[in-house]
Amino acid sequence: MKDFAFHRPKTLAEAVALLEARGDAKLLAGGQSLLPVLKLELAEPSDLISLADVEELGDIRVDGDRIVIGAGCTHDTVARSVDVQKRLPALASLAEHIGDAQVRNRGTLGGSVAHADPAADYPAALLALGATIATDRRRIAADDFFKAFFETALARDEIVTAVHFPLAKRAAYIKFAHRASKYALVGVFVAETAAGIRVAVTGAAAVAFRVPAMEAALAKQFSPDAIAGIVIPADELNGDAEASAEYRSHLIGVMAKRAIQACA
Amino acid sequence: MTVQGVGASPKRKEDRRFLLGKGRYTDDIVLQDQAHAVFIRAPYAHAAIAKLDASAARAMPGVLAVLTGDDVTAAGLGGIPCGWLVKSKDGSNMVEPPHPALAIGVVRHVGDPVAMVIATSRAAAKAAAGAVEVDYDVKPAAGRIAEATAANPPLVWDQAPGNICFDWHIGDAANVDAAFAKAAHTVELELTNSRVAPNAMEPRAANGFYDAASDHYTLYTTSQNPHLTRLLLAAFTLHVPEHKLRVVAPDVGGGFGSKIFHYAEELMVLVASKRVGKPVKWTSDRMEAFVSDAHGRDHVSKAQLALDANGKFLGLRVQTLANLGAYLSTFASAVPTYLYGTLLSGPYDLPAIYAEVKGVFTNTVAVDAYRGAGRPEASYLLERLVSKAARQLRIDPIELRRKNLIPADKFPYQTQVALAYDTGNFQATLDMALERIDYKHYADRKAASAKRGKLRGLGISTYIEACGLAPSALAGALGARAGLYEAANIRIHPTGSVSVFTGTHSHGQGHETTFAQLISGRLGIPIENVEVVHGDTDRIPFGMGTYGSRSAAVGGSAIVKALDKIVDKGKKIAAHLLEASVADIEFADGLYRVAGTDRVKAFGEVAFAAYVPHNYPLETLEPGLEESAFYDPKNFTFPGGTHLVEVEVDPETGVVEIVDVASADDVGVIINPMIVDGQAHGGLAQGIGQALLEEAVYDGDGQLANDSFLTYTMPRAADLPMFKVGNHVTACTHNPLGVKGVGETGAIGVPPAVINAVLDALAPLGVTDISMPATPEKVWRAIQAAAGKQA
Numbered sequence A: 001m002k003d004f005a006f007h008r009p010k011t012l013a014e015a016v017a018l019l020e021a022r023g024d025a026k027l028l029a030g031g032q033s034l035l036p037v038l039k040l041e042l043a044e045p046s047d048l049i050s051l052a053d054v055e056e057l058g059d060i061r062v063d064g065d066r067i068v069i070g071a072g073c074t075h076d077t078v079a080r081s082v083d084v085q086k087r088l089p090a091l092a093s094l095a096e097h098i099g100d101a102q103v104r105n106r107g108t109l110g111g112s113v114a115h116a117d118p119a120a121d122y123p124a125a126l127l128a129l130g131a132t133i134a135t136d137r138r139r140i141a142a143d144d145f146f147k148a149f150f151e152t153a154l155a156r157d158e159i160v161t162a163v164h165f166p167l168a169k170r171a172a173y174i175k176f177a178h179r180a181s182k183y184a185l186v187g188v189f190v191a192e193t194a195a196g197i198r199v200a201v202t203g204a205a206a207v208a209f210r211v212p213a214m215e216a217a218l219a220k221q222f223s224p225d226a227i228a229g230i231v232i233p234a235d236e237l238n239g240d241a242e243a244s245a246e247y248r249s250h251l252i253g254v255m256a257k258r259a260i261q262a263c264a
Numbered sequence B: 001m002t003v004q005g006v007g008a009s010p011k012r013k014e015d016r017r018f019l020l021g022k023g024r025y026t027d028d029i030v031l032q033d034q035a036h037a038v039f040i041r042a043p044y045a046h047a048a049i050a051k052l053d054a055s056a057a058r059a060m061p062g063v064l065a066v067l068t069g070d071d072v073t074a075a076g077l078g079g080i081p082c083g084w085l086v087k088s089k090d091g092s093n094m095v096e097p098p099h100p101a102l103a104i105g106v107v108r109h110v111g112d113p114v115a116m117v118i119a120t121s122r123a124a125a126k127a128a129a130g131a132v133e134v135d136y137d138v139k140p141a142a143g144r145i146a147e148a149t150a151a152n153p154p155l156v157w158d159q160a161p162g163n164i165c166f167d168w169h170i171g172d173a174a175n176v177d178a179a180f181a182k183a184a185h186t187v188e189l190e191l192t193n194s195r196v197a198p199n200a201m202e203p204r205a206a207n208g209f210y211d212a213a214s215d216h217y218t219l220y221t222t223s224q225n226p227h228l229t230r231l232l233l234a235a236f237t238l239h240v241p242e243h244k245l246r247v248v249a250p251d252v253g254g255g256f257g258s259k260i261f262h263y264a265e266e267l268m269v270l271v272a273s274k275r276v277g278k279p280v281k282w283t284s285d286r287m288e289a290f291v292s293d294a295h296g297r298d299h300v301s302k303a304q305l306a307l308d309a310n311g312k313f314l315g316l317r318v319q320t321l322a323n324l325g326a327y328l329s330t331f332a333s334a335v336p337t338y339l340y341g342t343l344l345s346g347p348y349d350l351p352a353i354y355a356e357v358k359g360v361f362t363n364t365v366a367v368d369a370y371r372g373a374g375r376p377e378a379s380y381l382l383e384r385l386v387s388k389a390a391r392q393l394r395i396d397p398i399e400l401r402r403k404n405l406i407p408a409d410k411f412p413y414q415t416q417v418a419l420a421y422d423t424g425n426f427q428a429t430l431d432m433a434l435e436r437i438d439y440k441h442y443a444d445r446k447a448a449s450a451k452r453g454k455l456r457g458l459g460i461s462t463y464i465e466a467c468g469l470a471p472s473a474l475a476g477a478l479g480a481r482a483g484l485y486e487a488a489n490i491r492i493h494p495t496g497s498v499s500v501f502t503g504t505h506s507h508g509q510g511h512e513t514t515f516a517q518l519i520s521g522r523l524g525i526p527i528e529n530v531e532v533v534h535g536d537t538d539r540i541p542f543g544m545g546t547y548g549s550r551s552a553a554v555g556g557s558a559i560v561k562a563l564d565k566i567v568d569k570g571k572k573i574a575a576h577l578l579e580a581s582v583a584d585i586e587f588a589d590g591l592y593r594v595a596g597t598d599r600v601k602a603f604g605e606v607a608f609a610a611y612v613p614h615n616y617p618l619e620t621l622e623p624g625l626e627e628s629a630f631y632d633p634k635n636f637t638f639p640g641g642t643h644l645v646e647v648e649v650d651p652e653t654g655v656v657e658i659v660d661v662a663s664a665d666d667v668g669v670i671i672n673p674m675i676v677d678g679q680a681h682g683g684l685a686q687g688i689g690q691a692l693l694e695e696a697v698y699d700g701d702g703q704l705a706n707d708s709f710l711t712y713t714m715p716r717a718a719d720l721p722m723f724k725v726g727n728h729v730t731a732c733t734h735n736p737l738g739v740k741g742v743g744e745t746g747a748i749g750v751p752p753a754v755i756n757a758v759l760d761a762l763a764p765l766g767v768t769d770i771s772m773p774a775t776p777e778k779v780w781r782a783i784q785a786a787a788g789k790q791a
Helices: A012-021 A034-039 A075-080 A082-087 A089-096 A101-106 A109-115 A122-129 A212-220 A245-263 B015-019 B069-074 B122-129 B173-181 B226-237 B264-276 B286-292 B375-393 B397-404 B426-436 B439-451 B472-477 B511-523 B551-578 B603-611 B673-693 B745-765 B776-790
Strands: A005-007 A025-028 A047-050 A060-063 A066-070 A132-135 A139-141 A146-148 A160-166 A168-177 A184-193 A196-202 B035-041 B047-053 B063-068 B113-119 B133-138 B164-171 B185-196 B205-211 B216-221 B245-248 B280-283 B296-307 B313-325 B353-361 B455-464 B486-492 B498-502 B530-533 B585-588 B591-594 B600-602 B626-631 B640-649 B656-666 B723-727
Touching: A012 A025, A012 A047, A060 A082, A066 A082, A066 A109, A075 A082, A075 A089, A075 A101, A075 A109, A082 A089, A089 A122, A089 A168, A089 A184, A109 A122, A109 A160, A122 A146, A122 A160, A122 A168, A122 A184, A122 A196, A168 A245, A184 A245, A196 A212, A196 A245, A245 B776, B035 B122, B035 B264, B035 B286, B047 B113, B063 B069, B063 B122, B063 B264, B113 B122, B113 B264, B164 B173, B173 B296, B173 B313, B173 B353, B185 B375, B185 B673, B205 B264, B216 B226, B216 B264, B226 B245, B226 B264, B264 B280, B296 B375, B313 B375, B375 B397, B375 B455, B375 B745, B397 B426, B397 B455, B426 B455, B426 B640, B426 B656, B426 B723, B439 B455, B439 B640, B455 B745, B486 B551, B498 B511, B498 B551, B511 B530, B511 B551, B551 B585, B551 B591, B551 B600, B551 B603, B551 B626, B591 B603, B600 B603, B640 B745, B656 B673, B656 B745, B673 B723, B673 B745, B745 B776
Parallel strands: A005 A047, A025 A047, B035 B280, B216 B245, B313 B353, B498 B530, B656 B723
Antiparallel strands: A060 A066, A066 A160, A132 A139, A132 A160, A168 A184, A184 A196, B035 B113, B047 B133, B063 B113, B164 B353, B185 B296, B205 B216, B205 B280, B296 B313, B455 B640, B486 B498, B486 B626, B585 B591, B591 B600, B640 B656
């Protein structure tokens, strides 16, 4: 690991100012992806700006038909939140199954969302629930947020502050985890919110994506049978040593079916 | 303060420091003025070093030296030797290529060390390593057995045509031909034994210190056998006599075989220390470990079994290609030959066996002993083949085994592949395992699984292993270049406490407890009064270390021999003190007694008299109470048993869940039942790891595809059910404790049981073969392929 300057701002404004001032700075928001990258010297930032002391990022609150979760909440905090467990149990369950206990104790919602790892769990939830990402300067719909492989709509000096999750009439997330890393090989989030039924897939491609054909089929008939025969072609999916694109394509169908069953 | 002898389960004495984080591992040792080393390793599997320029690196801050192959040559260092000479069928010696500590001119596997950077800090060494310029001319590589044995393959070594190191055989080909000629049935199987990376929790490390004032070297290293490392350094690589060389293996966090071997880094930290005048430490990181620790297994085999009309085995024919990697590691040649071919009779009465093994060089890191070492490969081949025979002949796999297991009254049993099994009772362990897994109600469980959409399968493996390495004369006749006895020294202190010095090494096995039990029980003294010392060539007379489940059988026997001497000398002292004849003195429960009387002297009183010899037979007996013993085993020991595995397969995803495991082992007399259970659990976890999860995947060009825990799947608690482990004891007949060994049972017995269970579950779908590891996608594809065939 190369040397870097370390900052612990107390406020969002300070953090943004630091980020603007330091050309080659990285935000540290749990570090579960960043620290391994630093250790392997795949990134060599000049500065690390820790968000751990920024109080504005910390809380979870229910706001009408939404739950607003601060970007600084760890996965463990989300999983254990009584509000999330009661009002959006599929999201609590998703958080409870991210990585392992050590990852859940340090990794944060904001860090995960901003990093946009294509195999992370949260992107599926954000897309399927139609969440809104709040930043220090604006709000971005999830559909507009995840752009490409490790690429989001965030400006270089923009900081995620919270995610607004609409409550769901029913929702479930089923993950087929990589056996070693526990990242999603394929994770499917199915949700019915006030805005309708949505199906989102993570882990299978360069970026999490929705499956409009399944959404339309489920709108007509909410049952596993409704999506039988809807196949995401393998040539649009990732293949690697752990799982070929064909296998991922197959798993999307199976996980979607199981998520629909779990919704009932 | 209690006496805890053989059969007791005291908590492990060593766990206090381990659980408190107070263990002292090699990397914890920081010497005055400590310098640090990193190795630059080849990124290519096969390449000529076109240019190696360290001048910029040498000028960087903190850099003390950069050593290359030229320095290895200039210093006259010896190559890393192979410890076992295997001869080919035609009587010729195996090909033994050079194995320089740093590559000279050519690199032959990813991870091959090219240069060593020594600096005042690890960070400085790493930074400088980045500044060493190395240009490579990449050559074609043989990344796997398939590429290495193809027509006109890239040659790892010019002196090994076809990449063949040896072409070895065992058994009687003519007998086997005759058996097949009269067979009612023949069963054939082609299979691979997958390659695994050892992944001990503690990566390897070495800290070398040359003291110019006394012209003396000290090496701290992660070793399973510090005396062997010293011997190889002295005789082969460093060329420094033993009295100028101390090797210490302090706490070591797991080995599984990978820390038996003498590695280049151990040599180079000593050389570097002399060069820079400071102690030099190297600690591997995990990714470095993946490409520099010797791997395990990696066989491709064809096997044929001949049976008569009743299902009795008539003959076995085996052809195996065994991957050795690019360089011959310390025991690389012995593992796929004398630790594999000799085990191909398994627990069966098998009248004719012939096996041919070709050792194959590839452009990969070395392959050597890994928990079980050769015996798991034999067990996997045989148990897959027997279960395939059962299916082919429509005989219950349990009944087919019963028909062919060596009957308990046929011991000692001479196999057709050199070994003589002294004792065992395979029927008893089979019955015990069936009872433990509740075999009677298996059909109900299978039906219940089916209701949940799951395919349930039951897999069986009846296995034997040869442990307690090894009778030195026999091993020597077979090509071993070292003796395989063990040494012990027992020092009774004046107040009756005891230090026992053993040449075996504990790196998770719990010797500090089990060996203390041997002393406590025999001398009738509290276990707290016994200290077990291991891992330091300056403190221990000699030893060959710990591997092959040898520590209790060989090291424990040496301790017993030394104890015999202690007890006998104590009798002479007690006879004097009690004014009785030595012949009348008995020793039991810590008391020397004049037989049939109440006249006694406690062991502690006798010990005190030995060191304060005021009333002592000095004319006929030396004072003091300290004895040494060397023990050379008369035979191997033969643990064995039955492993049963139940799996549930999700036919939609191919996921295999292990739902039950029952093992019934015969490990001989058990010293500490808790520790034996723990060893069984660890071995089972490791065996299941290979069967379902782990595989070191090289591509054809010799790149290791999974070199971190992000992609290499280690078994975790959540992957495993609660194990039902049991033991049926038949005592080993030829060592004083009756112990056989327990370290490897799980890793040897369980992998074929897992795969047999998966195949049993998938049989209704028409799946007939699956290779390790049975990953979800592999199982799913097998199901798809079978469905395609049936459609």
